[in-house]
Amino acid sequence: MRTLNSPQTAKHASWEYAEQHQAEDHALEAARLRGEDLGVTPVSEGTAAALTVLAAAAQARGVVEVGTGVGVSGLSLLRGASPEAVLTSIDPDADHLHAARGTFRDGGVPAARTRLITGRAEEVLPRLTTGGYCVVHLDADSPALEDFVEQAVRLLRPGGLLILNDALDHDRLPRPAVREEPTVRKRAVERTVRDDERLVTTMLGTGTGLLVAVRR
Numbered sequence: 137m138r139t140l141n142s143p144q145t146a147k148h149a150s151w152e153y154a155e156q157h158q159a160e161d162h163a164l165e166a167a168r169l170r171g172e173d174l175g176v177t178p179v180s181e182g183t184a185a186a187l188t189v190l191a192a193a194a195q196a197r198g199v200v201e202v203g204t205g206v207g208v209s210g211l212s213l214l215r216g217a218s219p220e221a222v223l224t225s226i227d228p229d230a231d232h233l234h235a236a237r238g239t240f241r242d243g244g245v246p247a248a249r250t251r252l253i254t255g256r257a258e259e260v261l262p263r264l265t266t267g268g269y270c271v272v273h274l275d276a277d278s279p280a281l282e283d284f285v286e287q288a289v290r291l292l293r294p295g296g297l298l299i300l301n302d303a304l305d306h307d308r309l310p311r312p313a314v315r316e317e318p319t320v321r322k323r324a325v326e327r328t329v330r331d332d333e334r335l336v337t338t339m340l341g342t343g344t345g346l347l348v349a350v351r352r
């Protein structure tokens with residue numbers, strides 16, 4: 137049983153504290169409201185902050201994203217990336233891309249720094265340049281997730297970062313009794329990435345899990 141002083145409760149309080157380490161500005165708050173209207177779940181506050189730090193650490197110039205949503209993750213990545221960086225972000229939903237454009241505008245991002253592609257990653261990723269990108273962020277649940285990961289590894293230059301959001305599948309991953317297809321898929325992706333000798337990986341508990349891998 138969980139009590140107020142139990143390690144689990146303390147752990148959850150720490151997680152919540154860490155999520156709020158970085159206060160969000162108007163552009164991200166407005167994006168989250170758009171997300172509520174559209175039924176899109178953006179990356180968490182902690183994940184948004186982590187994406188900014190990771191893009192900065194990678195000194196990212198070319199960034200690819202699958203699952204633009206309302207642009208919370210995209211704006212966060214651009215804020216950490218190099219000033220000349222371009223974000224190529226893919227989403228099949230025109231309403232989501234429209235909302236994301238509003239987020240980038242609110243965030244003061246010049247239009248030339250975003251290339252928003254209306255389409256499915258299954259069709260778009262294979263057309264992007266091998267070794268041409270510093271960061272690939274995956275944030276769309278799809279039966280093709282394993283293929284997205286393989287494409288991401290192809291797209292990354294040495295030292296580039298692969299980032300998979302919701303890698304713990306809303307805390308379902310560690311529960312062996314959960315056998316639903318999306319959870320099983322994410323377990324398989326975790327194993328694939330961990331065992332891939334081209335990658336150095338870690339699983340962060342930020343948000344609903346952030347799997348981060350560096351391309352050797």
Ligand SMILES: C[S@@+](CC[C@H](N)C(=O)[O-])C[C@H]1O[C@@H](n2cnc3c(N)ncnc32)[C@H](O)[C@@H]1O
Nearest residue numbers: 178179203204205206207208209227256257276
């Ligand atoms: C969780 S939301 C992304 C939230 C976004 N990263 C943010 O922080 O605002 C998932 C998005 O993936 C998109 N999506 C679903 N299937 C996709 C696919 N096959 N290729 C690209 N995007 C896809 C959905 O339309 C949705 O906008």
